[in-house]
Amino acid sequence: MKSFRADYVFPVSADPIKNGVITVDDYGKIVSISTYAQPGVEVEQLSGIICPGFVNTHCHVELSHLQGKTPKGSGLVEFIKAVQSLRTVDDDIIQAAAAEADKQMYDNGIVAVGDISNSAHSIAIKKASKIYYHTFVEAFSFLPANADNAFQAAIELQKQFKPLSASVVPHAPYSVSKELFKLIKNYSDTHGNNLLSIHNQECEDENKFYRYKNGKFLELYDGFGIDISYFKPQARNSIQSVIPLLSNKQKVLLVHNTCTNLKDIYFVKRFDRNINWCFCPNANLHIEGRLPKIELFLDEGFNITLGTDSLASNDKLSILSEMATIHQKFPSIPIGKMLEWATINGARFLGIDDEIGTLEPGKTPGLNLITNLDGLKIIPDTQVKRLL
Structure with a gap:
């Protein structure tokens, strides 16, 4: 001893x-x-x-090779364009950077990670790691006709991660059609441990797109050659549009929440969903140059967790660094409360609080x-x- x-x-x-x-x-x-x-x-x-030990509920280990390569403060749409244009390189480069990121998180006191994957690049790193990983395999497609293929591709990738813990999740409101949301919901309703995670309201343009069908996302779809003529304005924010499409049988992690307002929070509370919120403040500053209104969430009874996002949007993978950023902007939040977010709350969401947290x-x-x-x-x- x-x-x-x-x-x-x-x-x-x-x-x-x-x-x-x-x-x-x-x-x-x-x-x-x-x-x-x-x-x-x-x-x-x-x-x-x-x-x-700390729990990082949102990371993209497979994007670690993009450190220092994306523009700061250019907004989410430009960030997405940069990631899409830069992410495809030799597998050896991706895996070497991912292994270094895993070591960095371990050295920074992180014991468990909820990690986003769109490929199989991180499987070997996760199997060899001293860190506990749950992988969120994202399904993408905003075109209704592609929903079945996108869902099946996510299912097949999830199988490759077994026996590691993994689930199939929607990427974001602007990249998942209602048809694909329905397939993920049906799967979540009938499979025991399909923890859900979704990027939420990272920028004002996401809400503008859903409310009025205008803003920079129209440029994004056009640039990718995606015809979204079928999509009609929803007359409400993105979170209010997609919450009803998520399963009430699984825990749900809403990530970033940069532009979530009090009306959105009250809307979520009216629904029978097990909602958890994850803040990644350093990534918010890198991408949008602003932080979520964290004080709005404090007394609403939700489970709050912390994440680092990826090295494409962050200088380092450190939960302490995220806490420091929050403390600088919101000094009234005591360290004890932030330690809850950094430890037990993340462990509860991942379902491993019997061992850690x-x-x-x-x-x-x-x-x-x-x-x-x-x-x-x-x-x-x-x-x-x-x-x-």
């Missing part, structure tokens, strides 16, 4: 313990948490906060040490070190 003492231990499942001591066995399983050491066990004295005897959540804080405030110099 080994023991660590720090200025504070944040179990997340209970109040912080000042000068707390946490003891683990040789397999990383927690034996005890208290203010005193186990008899005969040497205690390593540390400065900072000990907390559980909190510091409790019998669990193996991993241990992170957060240092260089200003009291209990995260500052730009704050760092994370993985203890276990």
